[in-house]
Amino acid sequence: MAVSETALPYDEPSISTVLNLAGFLLALNMVNACLDKLLYCGLIGQLFIGILWGTPGGKWLDRDTETAIQQLGYLGLIMLVYEGGLSTSLPSVRANLFLSIAVALTGIGTPMALSFILMKLVSATPLQAFSAGAALSATSLGTTFTILSTTRLIKTRLGTITTSAAMLDDVVGLVMVQIITNLGGSSNSFSPVTVIRPIIVSLGFGVGVVLGCRLCIGPILRMIFAKRDMIPGVMKTLQFAFLVYTCLLIGLIAGATYAGTSSLFAAYLAGVMTSWIDDFFEGNLQRECHVTSNTDDFAESSCGNIAQDMQGRSTHPAAPSIPHEKTPTGKLAYEKYYAPPVSRVLTPLFFASIGCAIPITEMFNGIVVWKGIVYAVLMSIGKLVTGIWLVRLSFGRVSNVIRALSTPCHYVALFCTHMPKAEYGRKGSKDQGNRDGQADNRSQEQPVARGNESEQQSGPDSNGGHEGHDGAGSNTPAKGHAGQPGQPAPSVSSPPKPKSLYPPSILGLAMVARGEVGYLVASLAESKGIFGESPAGGSSEAYLVVIWAISLCTLIGPISVGTLVKRVKTLQQRRINSGGPDPLGVWGI
Numbered sequence: 001m002a003v004s005e006t007a008l009p010y011d012e013p014s015i016s017t018v019l020n021l022a023g024f025l026l027a028l029n030m031v032n033a034c035l036d037k038l039l040y041c042g043l044i045g046q047l048f049i050g051i052l053w054g055t056p057g058g059k060w061l062d063r064d065t066e067t068a069i070q071q072l073g074y075l076g077l078i079m080l081v082y083e084g085g086l087s088t089s090l091p092s093v094r095a096n097l098f099l100s101i102a103v104a105l106t107g108i109g110t111p112m113a114l115s116f117i118l119m120k121l122v123s124a125t126p127l128q129a130f131s132a133g134a135a136l137s138a139t140s141l142g143t144t145f146t147i148l149s150t151t152r153l154i155k156t157r158l159g160t161i162t163t164s165a166a167m168l169d170d171v172v173g174l175v176m177v178q179i180i181t182n183l184g185g186s187s188n189s190f191s192p193v194t195v196i197r198p199i200i201v202s203l204g205f206g207v208g209v210v211l212g213c214r215l216c217i218g219p220i221l222r223m224i225f226a227k228r229d230m231i232p233g234v235m236k237t238l239q240f241a242f243l244v245y246t247c248l249l250i251g252l253i254a255g256a257t258y259a260g261t262s263s264l265f266a267a268y269l270a271g272v273m274t275s276w277i278d279d280f281f282e283g284n285l286q287r288e289c290h291v292t293s294n295t296d297d298f299a300e301s302s303c304g305n306i307a308q309d310m311q312g313r314s315t316h317p318a319a320p321s322i323p324h325e326k327t328p329t330g331k332l333a334y335e336k337y338y339a340p341p342v343s344r345v346l347t348p349l350f351f352a353s354i355g356c357a358i359p360i361t362e363m364f365n366g367i368v369v370w371k372g373i374v375y376a377v378l379m380s381i382g383k384l385v386t387g388i389w390l391v392r393l394s395f396g397r398v399s400n401v402i403r404a405l406s407t408p409c410h411y412v413a414l415f416c417t418h419m420p421k422a423e424y425g426r427k428g429s430k431d432q433g434n435r436d437g438q439a440d441n442r443s444q445e446q447p448v449a450r451g452n453e454s455e456q457q458s459g460p461d462s463n464g465g466h467e468g469h470d471g472a473g474s475n476t477p478a479k480g481h482a483g484q485p486g487q488p489a490p491s492v493s494s495p496p497k498p499k500s501l502y503p504p505s506i507l508g509l510a511m512v513a514r515g516e517v518g519y520l521v522a523s524l525a526e527s528k529g530i531f532g533e534s535p536a537g538g539s540s541e542a543y544l545v546v547i548w549a550i551s552l553c554t555l556i557g558p559i560s561v562g563t564l565v566k567r568v569k570t571l572q573q574r575r576i577n578s579g580g581p582d583p584l585g586v587w588g589i
Helices: 015-039 042-053 061-084 090-095 097-121 128-135 141-151 159-181 191-226 240-259 263-292 299-312 329-357 366-390 396-418 429-461 475-483 502-512 515-528 542-579
Strands: none
Touching: 015 042, 015 090, 015 329, 015 515, 015 542, 042 128, 042 366, 042 542, 061 141, 061 159, 061 263, 061 329, 090 097, 090 263, 097 128, 097 159, 097 366, 097 475, 097 502, 097 542, 128 159, 128 515, 128 542, 141 159, 141 329, 141 502, 141 515, 159 191, 159 263, 159 502, 159 515, 191 240, 191 263, 240 263, 263 329, 299 329, 329 515, 366 502, 366 542, 502 542, 515 542
């Protein structure tokens, strides 16, 4: 009897299938909860669950189910990146843009350069070494966002720099995907268009979104805000906001994919745009309320309630206000409609799908193991060096040497200003002498003031951590020697970078984790024959070494970050109770 092709026949799944899938989802969430409590790295447990249930391990999931898990997991990755963009602070991104670019370029260039050691390690060609470096140059966005969200660092300055740099790394990695796809496996097919086109498309898409927000969406939002009283009530509901922001997300992803750039990059831009729209309405409401509150006390209290609702906070119980619904925002729509299924179903499926992609049965060959470990160590170092951008270098001794060498110059200046009064003539000699005396006094007091300033500034440097609390302390000596009449007050300087190595260590270790893009680039290079001919039914040696590096980095990064953050949390709680600077300093703000 022929099976009808007009519809899928509905068959009740067997009890074994139901128990298998239910146990799979339950195990993913239980392992995640336990490891998050211990080391903030529940995603590692989800990777191992994917290995155990999938093709690399027990093969308890058939190929169709694994394919469905991979596809649903990619939706979870998109929503993770979207949430990361939604949590991004635009002022913080602008303030740390050049630092994020420096971190990203370091995290791309160093692994690419170190990957050419494969030419000696596995007798790879330059094209194979380039493909391996492309796979290891990308940072796992899903892993990075999950780590920062779990440790509650995503909204800090450190989290902003890390996510921005990881996004840039991932965009470059996905550009590499297009390049390797165009190369096909033959170095003769290489052309400048192969490299330039994906880069130009990605830059053009990002610039186009920014210009569209400023020139098109901005005026439309201002018109909507001005005529918001004429808008129907249904358009002011949270359901309508959910529909609008979902269309924005899907539209950007579709446009970016068809244009030739990364869908994850588009998801991040959609999150940033949503955050920008929320900030636009919040800022206009606050400005309008500030104007009306000067003449109406009730309006002032109502404006305070509106501002709190825009930020997702409930109003104070003691504040008199009229009951009203929270203003619909993109963040509120995400928390109500997206967050529960993403955190409990889609995100666990994403990390499980990564575990299913690890060919663990082919990796335990003696030669492959030690080569993979060596390459993984080099690739870890290639990302750890990114933390050097947050290291504060103290030049106290160098400043003392320069000050000692310049001391004779001060004495020469004093001798030149202390000249006999007869040389100036008799007229006005008394006034000139008084001015000379005042100059002598100022020139003698200036080195003393500088010495006091240097002593007060170098005092905190001798301690273990010179963090965000040092910002106020560093301005104290400036106020002390600039208090003379006639001299302008010095401008407040930005807080110095902390001497603590916790921020650069967390940044470097968070960038170590690879993942979805690395496996994608490596799999494409293997399928295109770039890594060389594979033995019958197996994988090439270069591919297995690259997979070893990706897998070890994906395991080492989150575990190390979780351990380090747990230590930082303990120090923060201890210093809150006993007093003292924050170990993260200005990077934890």
